[in-house]
Amino acid sequence: SQQGEEDPQALSIQEGENATMNCSYKTSINNLQWYRQNSGRGLVHLILIRSNEREKHSGRLRVTLDTSKKSSSLLITASRAADTASYFCATDVNTGNQFYFGTGTSLTVIP
Amino acid sequence: DAGVIQSPRHEVTEMGQEVTLRCKPISGHDYLFWYRQTMMRGLELLIYFNNNVPIDDSGMPEDRFSAKMPNASFSTLKIQPSEPRDSAVYFCASSAQGNSPLHFGNGTRLTVT
Numbered sequence: 001s002q003q004g005e006e007d008p009q010a011l012s013i014q015e016g017e018n019a020t021m022n023c024s025y026k027t028s029i030n031n032l033q034w035y036r037q038n039s040g041r042g043l044v045h046l047i048l049i050r051s052n053e054r055e056k057h058s059g060r061l062r063v064t065l066d067t068s069k070k071s072s073s074l075l076i077t078a079s080r081a082a083d084t085a086s087y088f089c090a091t092d093v094n095t096g097n098q099f100y101f102g103t104g105t106s107l108t109v110i111p
Numbered sequence: 112d113a114g115v116i117q118s119p120r121h122e123v124t125e126m127g128q129e130v131t132l133r134c135k136p137i138s139g140h141d142y143l144f145w146y147r148q149t150m151m152r153g154l155e156l157l158i159y160f161n162n163n164v165p166i167d168d169s170g171m172p173e174d175r176f177s178a179k180m181p182n183a184s185f186s187t188l189k190i191q192p193s194e195p196r197d198s199a200v201y202f203c204a205s206s207a208q209g210n211s212p213l214h215f216g217n218g219t220r221l222t223v224t
Contacts, residue, residue: 030210033212033213035213040217041217041218042115042202042204042215042216042217042218043154043202043204043213043215044215045212045213045214048211048212088154090213092210097142097161097166097209097210098144098159098167099144099213100156101146101153101154102153103153
């Protein structure tokens with residue numbers, strides 16, 4: 001069964017605006033990852049945040065993690081048309097070797 | 112680094128036929144995962160291997176599905192017999208260690224008519 005749920009399911013913004021996606025999960029985790037999927041392609045890893053971290057940055061990406069609320073957010077600043085994709089959070093369970101993916105947020109950045 | 116390589120990219124077959132999907136993980140990666148993606152169910156973990164050994168196959172939907180990893184550079188996912196509800200995109204992913212980022216192939220789009 002799926003571990004995470006992303007919100008919103010779909011998001012449409014203008015180029016240059018910021019995009020925020022949220023992920024909620026059900027059980028305790030060791031780490032949480034965010035992935036991007038372009039149409040017709042495999043998922044690409046963006047960023048990993050460990051359970052003892054609260055915030056992490058990578059370029060225009062900012063990820064936060066609130067383990068008390070079992071939630072994470074992904075912020076993409078100054079969005080570009082090339083950011084148009086689906087974004088998924090993935091959490092590990094049990095031994096930490098298995099990753100379960102959420103339902104994804106479909107982001108459209110309008111030039 | 113060629114990344115994870117999956118073949119074929121597309122497969123169209125008739126109900127009842129056997130289907131074999133192939134995956135070559137990134138060299139040196141100890142973990143290999145098979146996922147299935149559909150609009151209705153999203154990304155489902157089917158099975159994963161560690162050092163060529165199947166660790167958890169609880170996500171394999173039915174006995175019609177089987178997966179093997181005869182060596183560190185090759186894995187197969189077989190469906191026999193195939194059914195229309197098996198239509199989906201099947202992804203293979205590998206990782207260097209447990210709990211580390213997954214590297215995905217571009218998937219095999221399976222259509223069973």
